[in-house]
Amino acid sequence: xxxxxxxxxxxxxxxxxxxxxxxxxxxxxxxxxxxxxxxxxxxxxxxxxxxxxxxxxxxxxxxxxxxxxxxxxxxxxxxxxxxxxxxxxxxxxxxxxxxxxxxxxxxxxxxxxxxxxxxxxxxxxxxxxxxxxxxxxxxxxxxxxxxxxxxxxxxxxxxxxxxxxxxxxxxxxxxxxxxxxx
Amino acid sequence: xxxxxxxxxxxxxxxxxxxxxxxxxxxxxxxxxxxxxxxxxxxxxxxxxxxxxxxxxxxxxxxxxxxxxxxxxxxxxxxxxxxxxxxxxxxxxxxxxxxxxxxxxxxxxxxxxxxxxxxxxxxxxxxxxxxxxxxxxxxxxxxxxxxxxxxxxxxxxxxxxxxxxxxxxxxxxxxxxxxxxxxxxxxxxxxxxxxxxxxxxxxxxxxxxxxxxxxxxxxxxxxxxxxxxxxxxxxxxxxxxxxxxxxxxxxxxxxxxxxxxxxxxxxxxxxxxxxxxxxxxxxxxxxxxxxxxxxxx
Numbered sequence: 001x002x003x004x005x006x007x008x009x010x011x012x013x014x015x016x017x018x019x020x021x022x023x024x025x026x027x028x029x030x031x032x033x034x035x036x037x038x039x040x041x042x043x044x045x046x047x048x049x050x051x052x053x054x055x056x057x058x059x060x061x062x063x064x065x066x067x068x069x070x071x072x073x074x075x076x077x078x079x080x081x082x083x084x085x086x087x088x089x090x091x092x093x094x095x096x097x098x099x100x101x102x103x104x105x106x107x108x109x110x111x112x113x114x115x116x117x118x119x120x121x122x123x124x125x126x127x128x129x130x131x132x133x134x135x136x137x138x139x140x141x142x143x144x145x146x147x148x149x150x151x152x153x154x155x156x157x158x159x160x161x162x163x164x165x166x167x168x169x170x171x172x173x174x175x176x177x178x179x180x181x182x
Numbered sequence: 183x184x185x186x187x188x189x190x191x192x193x194x195x196x197x198x199x200x201x202x203x204x205x206x207x208x209x210x211x212x213x214x215x216x217x218x219x220x221x222x223x224x225x226x227x228x229x230x231x232x233x234x235x236x237x238x239x240x241x242x243x244x245x246x247x248x249x250x251x252x253x254x255x256x257x258x259x260x261x262x263x264x265x266x267x268x269x270x271x272x273x274x275x276x277x278x279x280x281x282x283x284x285x286x287x288x289x290x291x292x293x294x295x296x297x298x299x300x301x302x303x304x305x306x307x308x309x310x311x312x313x314x315x316x317x318x319x320x321x322x323x324x325x326x327x328x329x330x331x332x333x334x335x336x337x338x339x340x341x342x343x344x345x346x347x348x349x350x351x352x353x354x355x356x357x358x359x360x361x362x363x364x365x366x367x368x369x370x371x372x373x374x375x376x377x378x379x380x381x382x383x384x385x386x387x388x389x390x391x392x393x394x395x396x397x398x399x400x401x402x403x404x405x406x407x408x409x410x411x412x413x414x415x416x417x418x419x420x421x422x423x424x425x426x427x428x429x430x431x432x433x434x435x436x437x438x439x440x441x442x443x444x445x446x447x448x449x450x451x452x453x454x455x456x457x458x459x460x461x462x463x464x465x466x467x468x469x470x471x472x473x474x475x476x477x478x479x
Binding site: 024026047051052053058059060062064074076077080082087095182 | 209210227
């Protein structure tokens, strides 16, 4: 009888910890910002998929390039057809780690600064990047924010000279995701 | 009995561990799969622009976008050096198109040819797609009305109604690959009663158009309309070839055609020149789009 009770407790604990270690979202938010002498361009994607394992620190993102929305229709068309080639490379993604996940106390509310490292894939080109960010624990919900800069030429995206004053070489990317338990 | 119970507990424990210890990659792939199967992928850019050469393609302007279009047709190239191979003389059309929604656009214009005012509506009825909704073709309906305002020699005996032409077109297009699309255009024309370039006032025609993408910013197009009746008139079928060039801001469409008119009634029903006679002329469309208010989805 004693053993049975013990096993039940073990089962309960395993269930609890294993069940709550992976968090995900289907409507994360990623924006990017291009600042250039002639115009500022901002685009937003609200259908970002992300998965975070709060025990191991594994962190992944995936988004559809054609789900970015721009203030002007022409920008959206150019972005998908001329720069991202969204038919050829429909998704961009990130696969990496929150390197200091142990510093986050998921039982206690707070904003925990973290560092992220991993492979960012855009336009079919994968580069290792590092970024600073924060994990926010508030009343049992977990969200993550980060912003970092990428150079378009690192990802094989060519900007013709004729529009080089309209599109920046470095793009600021901001991420804001609020996760739910899997 | 006790042992059996224990085994059950262990089995259940193992089951739970397996279910919940999935790694994040599997979960991510599941979510991606779910998002992909729920999505409708519409065929984008079946043609590069809203016009093939003279006539409409199934492409609509995005919502709230104004397109200012200036089109020129020069004289036939075979008019020789004295006429600078046709470039010394030109007719033009100035037009304004506007996207009300991404599926409905309107436009109006004025042509030098027959001093014509024209207006059209283009409505997308079906959109080619894959994914959750499978649709093999895009279908649009385009009614056009035009008024010939040339002064008559017989001193204004014509009624306004005699000057009106109506054209109804159905555009059926399919994008076969990233680089190739084909379009059929069943067309009915009720032409004005004052132009003597057509014999029948009601003309039926079937058009075919194709586009081939040769680079990110360049397409080559062909367009042909075959008239099913009105064979007794002096008019010929229109055949045109063109190149689309996108430059980031402006769009240039450069073409060779045997038609001077740029409204449907004129180029389908009243084309006088023939390719076989060398009466081919050079022309271009310039288009510039303006976003009139912020796009909201």
